[in-house]
Amino acid sequence: MFQNKDTRQDNVNYSISYPSSRRYKPKFPWFKTIIIALIAGIIGALIVLGIGKVVDHTVPEKDGAKVNQSHSGSSGNTMDGKSDKYDSVNQMVNDISPAIVGVVNMQKVHSIEDFLEGKKSKAQEAGVGSGVIYQKNNKDAYIVTNNHVIDGASKIKVQLHNSKQVDAKLVGKDAMTDMAVLKIDNTKGIKAIQFADSSKVKTGDSVFAMGNPLGLEFANSVTSGIISANERTIDAQTSEGPNKVNVLQTDAAINPGNSGGALVDLNGNLVGINSMKIANEQVEGIGFAIPSNEVQATIKQLVEKGKITRPSIGVGLLNLEEIPDEYKD
Template identity: 50%
Template structure:
């Protein structure tokens, strides 16, 4: 995660507010390397880059966002207090209900919060750890966050949270509104969109929350954040604020690579432990999942939530497939600004942007297409590529696992086109 944007569930004993504000938090300086007479120096440098970006590059792919939602709810249903709702198998895929984000509900805010809070849970991440003295394996609490019960189907209740809340967990425990605790099963998780779906026994779910339509949000709309700041001792804390801005693109670093999240900005007070909790409107509908905050000293009231209209298609696919299916390229990448100029001398002066291939996985789509180490990708399907994020954005928004795409690359100073038959990440050889 970027130094500037931090998940809410940082360790409580950390001191993010003591960290000085950096002039450019996105800058990634690269130490200058001594020039090598032999090509071994280039390979050594590429090996270092590969180690740093391996995880991100191997998950390049496309997330298909569905823009069609089910608007069959009646006005009475939209304004009713949230409650447990049994859905048919075809409706297990959650939908967005149309909602007004202005304060026109007849219920008081206290009534809305009281009802909504019953669907907010605490989430504890337990991880295996070896005793350094005895060598014995044990389970310790690694972190905590929040979640939202959004669906009940059959004997299961479904919870949405952030991926970074449950990432790396050997066991996930959910703390319910009434104090009961339940072991949760991870249905699916996606690091790039920072979303995860958990499942618990339906007997623990007394309430669910509906997703409201975040596309109608405007700066100034009243919102409330509900979650568990600083752990379960302050569970279901409610803070109030407004939508400060919409359509913010925030750069984040995840275990699956660098990405830009499109988020809602709010000044509702949020703290470590709020990750995965609900940002609701005055109708009690979830219009965002709280995910990020500015953690620098002297900064107040800058929190960010993933819009509900982005959340819904992701959690639907996670429920259906357990993961987000993405086309598989099979490369590690390093942007040109990360590479010392001595390794870019063969590039024409007119090339100002692009991303270099530093590693190619055997039998991957890239390997089968003939991509080579040190190829510099400058466009995909005639869309300019300034960096690896541009490449990801295009693939995520425009391509599927069965598509063919054309990469324009520079190899030893010459421009060539490489056609790639994208494959599924489950089977890189297809």
């Protein structure tokens, strides 16, 4: 996301930890009981997950929960630059550009003058990112973007391809996956993008990053590159703590403001959502996108529940020093 007063680039903080070589033997007679309870909790969680999957297949999908899946068997070839669908890159870009939008994060600013005069605080532009329209119907259009693009917003605006700005409603968001879904009124001239199968993306495939680098002044920008690696797991720092994220690595230029934008193949299909880059003077051309298959799975939960539900085990932690001596060996 591009921030007006902060010129920092999106970056990934790496943290590598090594397991301790020390091992402790249990000294308490109730240790086995805790282990049994822990195993029972895990089994219970797995059963709940299994039931959840069955329910997902029996409950009708809400609007916005389903994406347009491409049926193309390939993503084009970087060696000959051929597309199964278009005669040129220019034709592809012009066709799918109406699916790429700007996302404006509006936040209330409290001033002393407004307080003294009894005026309400006004929402001002705090940052700008990108988004992708992935579904539309007769009434609404749904947009996927990064959570950090809209984080802290009191109001969200979306700038369409024709520069028209409309109000957006937050459908759901999740900090750990850094994904968010917005909804706007369906407007003439917009388009819903098709999703590629990111499991079929290969290292060396041509890709294009589409979005708004450095804000709306450079809206509708396109940069090109290749998939540098198709199976990366990186340590990302989110607003809810550290998390391991599966990503596609690309050398297509990703700059502040590109966050939430589209990474597409030669056929104009979405292979990922641009999310992060390594910002360092000694590093060049290392950007990351969330794979389209993971985006699709996250979208479904955000639309249906407004959040991502994660299983948890009801096991509490105790400080061993607080346990009475009579319960110790």
